[in-house]
Amino acid sequence: MRKKILFIIVALAFSLKSFSQGAPACPSITPTATPSIICQGASSNLNATVVSNNETSSYSVMPLAYVPYAYTGVAGAIPVSVNTDDVWSGVIPLGFTFCYFGNAYTSVVIGSNGHVTFDLSKAGTYDNYPVTAALPSTTNMPGNTICAAFRDINPVSSPSGAVNYYYTGTSPCRALVISWYDIPLFSCGTPNSTFQMVLYENTNYIDVYIQNSPGTCSWQSGNGIVGIQNATATVAVCPAGRNCAPFTATNEGWRFSPHGLPSYTVTWTDPSNTVVGTGLGPITVSPTTNTLYTSTMVITNCIGTSNTYTNTVNVVVRPPIVSTFTQSPNQCLSGNSFNFTNTGVSGLGYSQSWNFGGAVVNTSTAANPTGITYAATGTYTITHTITDLLYGCTNTTTSTVTVNAPTVPTFTPIPAFCSGSVAPILAATSNNSITGTWSPSTINNVTAGTYTFTPSAGQCATNQSLMTTITTQTVPTFTPIPAFCSGSVAPILATTSNNSITGTWIPATVDNLVGGTYNFTPSGGQCATNQSLTTTITAQTVPTFTPIPAFCTGSVAPVLSSTSLNGITGTWIPATVDNLVGGT
Incomplete structure (x- = not known):
């Protein structure tokens, strides 16, 4: 069978970290939240670092800080190989089930x-001493071997030296500590070797602490072995430079960790026991209030026994940032100037950021910016952002302001009117509802002029002006009434002047006995003055005649003169004097 050996000197990308003595005996889960304080609407990533168990089908080795358990002086420590060289001890109970290369041992x-x-x-038998073959190998030792610092050391040669073991911890977190203390090499004596091996329950970690293990002796060429191998001596794991090599180790530590498939599960729940994720993370959560998350690790060892470990982590949610503000009302383009007042949070620890959407000065970091102006009409978006400087939380509020083109007040033009007539009244409200005042405030009814309207404050409107046109009054003309004889037929007063002005007279008819003045008043709608005419009445002249002397009846009657002594001509009735009958 092909043999395999692994030399590993750096920690693998695995959710474990270097532990000091005592810490790794207990499986544990340590949750973290990144960040642990979040803003409203933000997320946090939950991650877990675990001290757990993996299947023991393979192993990794990594450096470990040198913090050993006590070598001597421990109550209950049990010595082995007392004053005996090259010997295996009797069977030592582990005190718990230990899994090693896929098998369970007690x-x-x-x-x-x-x-x-x-x-x-091998209990009680000869422990072979040569260090001539690198692991994996059964040349110098049996399979299923763990070498803390395998060298040919001699417990017999040191009165103070000792090999002992003891138990520490409580179930399910116990450990077996085996120490070789102050023991010289077989051939070279000092410096002596002191080192330790620790086997951990449940995690199945193997820790090696070497206070001193010299490689300077020529015996066995200074070789030593730190490492592990499986039962068939086909797989071994050793730190680099520590597999049948001449090395000197001082205050050195190593951890052999099972590196097979995980034998644990991790579940994350929220306060309502709802599962929010599984695995080591990251698990992204977005709580809206402070939330305590529970990480639960269930580990199962190589004989199927399960244990549960929990831990919690709190995600703190910052209160919402209020970024509200008030603003000036909409304004006219001319003279526009807007003020903004922050009504949200402010003060130490918060920054203010304003964007005015196109103002002449378009940004500000003031809490309450004033005098913001715009060069053109339009509607502009105001963006106000407040930032929590400590945690980076932000909130943004937007609004709009409108810069209006001024309205031109419209008025009905003042029609031309007659000089001296009742002047029209200037309206205080335009046809398009702009209110204001006039200067001058009243219309002069004699002299034409310009009248300026100024809108009242708070209205987006321009000034406006009206002009007056005054028509000069026409003087009605009439043919003068010639003098006429008292008592004669009076002339008729014309109701239309020679220049076409119509109207009425007072008195309406001419008196034929008494001279007088007659006033003409133009009818409405005509720009004309009154006029008057005066009548001249001539008094009647009494014609004088020489009286007719008495004459004899039947005699020739005197002739009536057609012209009076005072020049009045006329006719007589009867036209001739009757010579028979006296008469008038």
Whole structure:
């Protein structure tokens, strides 16, 4: 059968780490959370480091810190090979079941030359001393052998030297400690050798501690062996330079660990006993509150016995960061200036970060930034982020602000109006609902001008202006009324002036006896002034005639003169004087 030997000097990528004396006897599980403190919405990775058992079909070896158990002076320690060289001890009970290269053992035999065997047939027999063949081999020793520091040492030659064993720990975490203390090499004497082997229950680890093992003696060429081999001597595991080689070891430690398939399972549960994952990890969890996770390892040894080990790890969830803020209301482009006030957490341990979405100065780390301006109209997104500086937790709140183009107030144009008429009133609210004030505040009804509207504060609107057009009043013209004779037919007052102004007169008709003034008032809707006309009435002249002297009836009647003595012409009725009858 082909023989195999393994030389391993570095720890494999396996969830174990170097342990000091006493620690590795007990299987254990040590959970960790990375990170152990998380932010809201973040995740943590659960991992476990285990001291466990794997199948013993194969082994690895790695350096171990030199922290041995006591070599001597231990109460209950039992000596073997007392003053006897090259001998195997009687059968030594292990005190527990120990698994080795796929088999279960409860007893061992200790050799005086620094090794043990599970081949109980060797009990009390000769322990061969030559160190001439590297493991795996049965040339110098039987199969199923563990060499702590196999050399030809001689317990007889040292009065203070001793080979002993004792038990430590309690089930299911016990260990058998075997020591070779202060024993010289067979041929060379000092320096003496002191070393130790520890077999662990359940984990089935084999630890070797070497305080001193010299390779300077010419006897056996200084060779020694640190290593293990299976029952058929076809597989061996040894540290490099320690397999039938001349070496000197001082304060050295080695661990031989089963490296077959895992004989354990790991399960992770949350406080409700819900399984969140299996295996050593990483197991990603995202709790929303502080959560204690339980890691449970169940190991099964080579005879089918199971043991359970648990441990817990807490994932702390930081309280949520509040990143709320208040802001100025939407504004006009002209003169815009926004202020932002943080209403979330602040102070020592927190940083503030603002992005204003396109402002002239677009970022800030102030708690309450002010005077933020924009160069163009539009709606801008404000992003506010608060960071917990210790744990890196962040929270972001967004909002929007709008920079508006100013509204142009619209008003119905003031129609032209007649100078001196009632002026229109300036509206305090525009047709598109902008309120404000005017300057001047009232319209002059005589002189045309410009009136400026200023929007009230808080409205996004421009100024506006209105102009007035004042029409000059037309003076109605009439043909003057010529003087007329008192009592004659009065002229009619025209209701339309020569320049087409219509209206009414007061009085409405001309008095034909008394001269007077008549006032014309234009009808509504005409830009015209009042007008007046004056009448001149001539008093009647009394014609004077020479009285008609008395005359004789039947005589020739006098002729009536058609022109009076004072120049009044006219006619008479009757036209001739009756010469018979007197009359008027």
